[in-house]
Amino acid sequence: MRSSMKTPVSVLRLPRGPDPNSRGFDPNSPRFIALCPTTVPSSSSSGSADEGEQRLRAELRERFLRTLLLMTGKRVRFDMHEHVRVHARFGASDIDVLNLQVSDLETPLGVQREALLRCQDVIACSFEA
Amino acid sequence: MAMRQTPLTCSGHTRPVVDLAFSGITPYGYFLISACKDGKPMLRQGDTGDWIGTFLGHKGAVWGATLNKEATKAATAAADFTAKVWDAVTGDEVLTLAHKHIVKSVNFTQDSNCLLTGGNDKVLRIYDLSKPEAEPQEIAGHTSAIKKALWCNNDQQILSAAEDKTIRLWDKNTKEAVKTLSFDASVSSMEYIPDGEILVITYGRTIAFYKANSLDLIKTVDAPASIHSASLHPEKDFFVAGGDDFKLYKYDYTTREEMESYKGHFGPIHCVRFSPDGELYASGSEDGTLRLWQTAVGKTYGLWKCVLPEELSSENSEILYCPPAEIKA
Numbered sequence: 001m002r003s004s005m006k007t008p009v010s011v012l013r014l015p016r017g018p019d020p021n022s023r024g025f026d027p028n029s030p031r032f033i034a035l036c037p038t039t040v041p042s043s044s045s046s047g048s049a050d051e052g053e054q055r056l057r058a059e060l061r062e063r064f065l066r067t068l069l070l071m072t073g074k075r076v077r078f079d080m081h082e083h084v085r086v087h088a089r090f091g092a093s094d095i096d097v098l099n100l101q102v103s104d105l106e107t108p109l110g111v112q113r114e115a116l117l118r119c120q121d122v123i124a125c126s127f128e129a
Numbered sequence: 130m131a132m133r134q135t136p137l138t139c140s141g142h143t144r145p146v147v148d149l150a151f152s153g154i155t156p157y158g159y160f161l162i163s164a165c166k167d168g169k170p171m172l173r174q175g176d177t178g179d180w181i182g183t184f185l186g187h188k189g190a191v192w193g194a195t196l197n198k199e200a201t202k203a204a205t206a207a208a209d210f211t212a213k214v215w216d217a218v219t220g221d222e223v224l225t226l227a228h229k230h231i232v233k234s235v236n237f238t239q240d241s242n243c244l245l246t247g248g249n250d251k252v253l254r255i256y257d258l259s260k261p262e263a264e265p266q267e268i269a270g271h272t273s274a275i276k277k278a279l280w281c282n283n284d285q286q287i288l289s290a291a292e293d294k295t296i297r298l299w300d301k302n303t304k305e306a307v308k309t310l311s312f313d314a315s316v317s318s319m320e321y322i323p324d325g326e327i328l329v330i331t332y333g334r335t336i337a338f339y340k341a342n343s344l345d346l347i348k349t350v351d352a353p354a355s356i357h358s359a360s361l362h363p364e365k366d367f368f369v370a371g372g373d374d375f376k377l378y379k380y381d382y383t384t385r386e387e388m389e390s391y392k393g394h395f396g397p398i399h400c401v402r403f404s405p406d407g408e409l410y411a412s413g414s415e416d417g418t419l420r421l422w423q424t425a426v427g428k429t430y431g432l433w434k435c436v437l438p439e440e441l442s443s444e445n446s447e448i449l450y451c452p453p454a455e456i457k458a
Contacts, residue, residue, distance in 0.1 A: 024182025
């Protein structure tokens with residue numbers, strides 16, 4: 001048999017296979033949303049709004065916690081009240097995210113080996129992932 | 130430049146795929162349902178093969194599956210002696226219809242109000258889906274297990290194929306057989322094309338085309354191997370067939386000449402159907418996979434992308450997957 005000289009047709013990707021964890025029928029698909037507008041049979045409409053909000057809150061919380069994990073050991077810039085901007089190596093947060101443990105905190109008075117930053121003073125933190 | 134067909138393999142089933150059906154074209158595209166001996170029929174997006182969901186509930190091999198035109202309902206026939214109706218948007222089971230034996234075939238009327246079932250108890254049943262508790266109408270006559278049952282002629286007649294080597298045309302109202310065709314071999318598959326009233330049947334190595342309302346023979350074509358299923362293109366210029374030798378054959382309907390054959394499956398092909406727009410056809414095999422094949426090889430459609438030769442060798446080619454050229458020894 002001779003080798004095939006024709007170019008095979010290119011493909012963008014392969015068809016998606018089944019999700020091992022679910023039976024599918026994504027409730028967020030456009031078709032589902034259009035054809036099944038009231039799919040929460042037992043709870044009232046306000047109940048379903050709460051469920052939606054709770055889900056979003058949970059998602060945002062998870063994202064925040066993952067960001068804290070990612071920040072560990074990195075050099076972070078903290079923007080704080082009164083136009084204070086400092087850099088430090090982030091260590092950890094306490095359980096209620098009230099204080100942030102940092103190392104080598106660069107302050108106008110010099111570098112503080114170890115320090116705790118009060119979360120309520122922090123407006124934003126940024127870092128390179 | 131001639132291109133080589135790249136079939137798209139849809140995996141997920143763990144046992145042979147024995148039946149498949151397309152929906153009509155809906156505002157969300159068209160859909161495909163596959164029946165599998167693993168008992169878990171699956172719904173896929175028709176033009177990409179992407180899995181949408183699995184209908185869970187049957188306790189035995191699923192022998193037949195169908196979708197209504199709008200792809201809002203699905204029906205399945207199984208070895209657990211039931212036919213089930215499903216909501217094809219949510220995946221929920223809507224109805225279980227108990228039978229006295231293995232159910233092999235299910236088919237909706239155009240308005241999705243009635244479901245036709247047929248199976249090993251040799252009786253055709255018509256269920257009114259708006260009155261599911263009511264007893265179905267029954268049509269008896271076949272002397273062996275029914276393999277396939279279809280509505281035809283504007284849902285006024287029924288076509289059924291059975292192991293008794295006959296195909297019978299029934300009047301839905303009188304429940305009488307209007308015509309019977311007898312064969313030397315058991316009919317392996319049946320497809321009804323409403324536009325043009327054509328019936329495509331396969332038996333042995335033959336693919337035969339009949340007028341659906343009269344059961345008059347139009348033409349026959351013989352293939353190199355035993356054929357299990359065939360499908361006629363919506364524009365009736367080609368048909369495809371597959372069977373025991375694992376290959377898919379493409380024929381010119383007018384001249385009856387074999388145009389192409391494609392290898393790809395690792396087992397006998399049990400079912401093949403053209404999509405409602407005719408741009409692709411799907412095949413189901415003993416190897417547990419469904420494969421999608423382009424009608425016009427090289428055309429940009431679904432997941433297939435037409436790539437010009439200059440693009441293939443360029444640095445910033447965005448094509449993610451180009452199957453390696455096979456060198457055959």
